[in-house]
Amino acid sequence: RLPPRSAAVMSQITPSYWAAINEDIEDHLRRVIPVKDPVAVYEPLGHFIFSAPRNSAPALCIAACELVGGHRDQAMAAATAIQLIYAATCTHEYPPLTARGKRASVVDRVYGSNVQLMTGDGITPMGFEILAESCDWSERGSERVRRVMVEVARAMGTEGWIGGQFRGLEEEATVEEVIEKTEGGLHACGGACGAIMGGGNEEEIEKMRKYGKLVGIVKGLTQIVFGGKENERKREKIEELKVLAFKELEGFNGEMVPQIYGFLDFVRL
């Protein structure tokens, strides 16, 4: 039971949708990240924020907001905060956190360890500050932002990304268990936060959370190369997850569905 043909065809035209979202997030990020004195602080800050890879969870956040009928701007602070949280984890990706992944550092280590450590610690509160300052003073707006803050805090914390990193330190952990908490958790957060900011109802928020989690796991699995048979099992797993993800889109505005389903092309399967 794969997505109907129309969705598959439509998804071929969606990269520009996602590319446009990414451009908007990038613009916003460059606008809100301070370039100022002292250079000793704000130069490494900019360096680590902008040399961190762009995660796809922020883009999903924007798309989820639009899917539930919201305007892109409503979710921009949440998307920015999610990217910053991710950049903070990248900045602290030394010392190598797990022997399993053997990943090289994803950020340029042009500064000393002290500066890298402190900068990571400085990026996280910046994410929360941007969120807290984003809302208007009306009751409704601030309530949404409050919920998003809880979502973002959890996606980063011991139940989320950090929890996944902890899991990765354990001998018996599977790659999937780690990914579920890291990329799965961050994309679940992106989906839920977008739906919250766009004014989605509780059902829509939970559907976007599940969709995010599934496509986040797909994305994470895609980036890992397994050996031989294990790789085949991975491809099967990915197909299963894609079907489940597509199901979560049922009941949403038909026109927007192919665009958000296009997420899976966007992250380059």
Added chain:
Amino acid sequence: RLPPRSAAVMSQITPSYWAAINEDIEDHLRRVIPVKDPVAVYEPLGHFIFSAPRNSAPALCIAACELVGGHRDQAMAAATAIQLIYAATCTHEYPPLTARGKRASVVDRVYGSNVQLMTGDGITPMGFEILAESCDWSERGSERVRRVMVEVARAMGTEGWIGGQFRGLEEEATVEEVIEKTEGGLHACGGACGAIMGGGNEEEIEKMRKYGKLVGIVKGLTQIVFGGKENERKREKIEELKVLAFKELEGFNGEMVPQIYGFLDFVRL
């Protein structure tokens, strides 16, 4: 122009006021920090949170709330978040951040570097989560919490504690410049957040911010031992700051003033 005698006399009875605040904060901290599975995550989390020294900024937060007529409970989440933020910075106090201070690690390093790094990263979002979840759904309550989140984020970030640590890396930095951003900034945050949560007006909030900054610098200076003449200059500076701090208490409820001024005894001058 030292504080009038009555204040000096009264301040002798205040340690129990501060001790009671500290007990309440401790109780609250123990209630909100999860003790659960997986042990690999939550055991080090508890370890680093509770082995970090108790900072006095959270207590000041509670006292400022009461000074402006609020109830202790209103500021408890803010106080807890401030202590957590501080605990996070203590947890990341390795590698030694500055050659100047030559401070030993303030937390027991019973876990490996990876766990210590990840745990610190997990404590920070927990502080923001506790804050975001603390408010009721009324417009007013959530607006106060939103402001407090911005305050806490700044006190931790590149304009606050982290900014101070950066400054500490620079050759030409004076101890005072560092303290102003670290302990000064954290106590300014404590004072302002307490006044915000207690329903203080803008003038009261700014006075508590200034009071907090001054007494935070006093506290920080007190903890540093200078050599000979430098030490005498320190004592003079402290006396100056105390007079300025006392001035900020003008206009507040007379009965409460000696108690909050007692902060300076509380931190053991």
